[in-house]
Amino acid sequence: xxxxxxxxxxxxxxxxxxxxxxxxxxxxxxxxxxxxxxxxxxxxxxxxxxxxxxxxxxxxxxxxxxxxxxxxxxxxxxxxxxxxxxxxxxxxxxxxxxxxxxxxxxxxxxxxxxxxxxxxxxxxxxxxxxxxxxxxxxxxxxxxxxxxxxxxxxxxxxxxxxxxxxxxxxxxxxxxxxxxxxxxxxxxxxxxxxxxxxxxxxxxxxxx
Ligand code: URA
Ligand code: SF4
Numbered sequence: 001x002x003x004x005x006x007x008x009x010x011x012x013x014x015x016x017x018x019x020x021x022x023x024x025x026x027x028x029x030x031x032x033x034x035x036x037x038x039x040x041x042x043x044x045x046x047x048x049x050x051x052x053x054x055x056x057x058x059x060x061x062x063x064x065x066x067x068x069x070x071x072x073x074x075x076x077x078x079x080x081x082x083x084x085x086x087x088x089x090x091x092x093x094x095x096x097x098x099x100x101x102x103x104x105x106x107x108x109x110x111x112x113x114x115x116x117x118x119x120x121x122x123x124x125x126x127x128x129x130x131x132x133x134x135x136x137x138x139x140x141x142x143x144x145x146x147x148x149x150x151x152x153x154x155x156x157x158x159x160x161x162x163x164x165x166x167x168x169x170x171x172x173x174x175x176x177x178x179x180x181x182x183x184x185x186x187x188x189x190x191x192x193x194x195x196x197x198x199x200x201x202x203x204x205x206x207x208x
Contacts, residue, residue: 009123011037016127025053025135028128032108037124041109047076050128051104053136059102060207062138063087064129066106066147066179067117073110078103083180087144090180090193094200096207102136104129106151117147126151133172141172142203145179152176163199166206175203 015037022028029050036042049068053059063079071081079087091098107117107125117125129151133141143149150157152174153167159176167174177199178192186192 009120012120012124012127015124016130019127019131022131022135025057025132028131028135032128035108035128038109038121041107041111041121044112045109046073048108049073049076049078049105049110050108051078051102051132053102054100057136059136059138060100061096061140061142061203062102062104062133062136063098063142063144064104064106064148064151065144067114068105068108068110069114070110078105079180082184086180086183086193090183090197090200093197095204096200102132102138104132106147122147122151139173140166140203140207141169141174142200143174143176145182148179149176163195164202173206175199 015035018031019028022031032050033048035048047068049072065079065083068078069081069083071084072078078084088098106129107121108128109125111117111121141152143152146157146159149159149162152169153162153176157176159178162176163178165175167176178196180196183190183193183196
């Protein structure tokens with residue numbers, strides 16, 4: 001899957017070709033770390049946050065976020081800041097283990113000031129995510145937040161209309177739910193936190 005591009009982007013096509021040629025995760029990660037397809041992001045990032053994979057290399061499920069934040073950019077690892085801490089807590093409450101998961105993002109480089117990634121950045125980075133999903137082949141994907149939900153379910157996706165139930169996309173089961181940053185923004189008694197926990201719990205039940 002990938003978002004619909006209005007016209008062909010030769011840079012995105014070059015990324016996709018490079019990614020598709022990577023025979024394994026390590027080769028793909030090396031190639032992604034030197035990617036400069038998005039000039040603004042490549043100039044301001046400290047790390048390309050390629051993603052985490054379980055030691056087994058065989059995730060039971062994949063978590064897909066939007067893009068790295070400040071802590072992720074500093075450390076080079078996904079979901080290790082405030083959103084990551086809440087995500088870890090809710091995963092544990094739901095009965096899911098992060099050690100079983102691939103942790104990925106739609107866009108691998110931090111957008112300055114945590115702005116939403118531009119659509120051309122999403123298009124250019126999609127080659128990496130497509131190949132990551134091919135190589136890891138997670139049976140279940142949890143899309144966190146609207147950017148990831150749109151990536152899997154299409155540009156007109158409305159989160160409230162798609163969350164809470166599984167969708168089939170290219171032979172994979174995809175759940176879309178709130179991003180932990182929304183759960184933080186709306187507080188411990190807000191709807192996003194409860195919805196995120198309910199959806200993670202439903203995924204856990206489906207995996208049992
Ligand atoms: N938010 C995301 O979408 N991804 C991360 O890796 C961290 C915060
Ligand atoms: Fe490359 Fe993705 Fe970073 Fe853009 S966001 S420079 S496509 S790795």
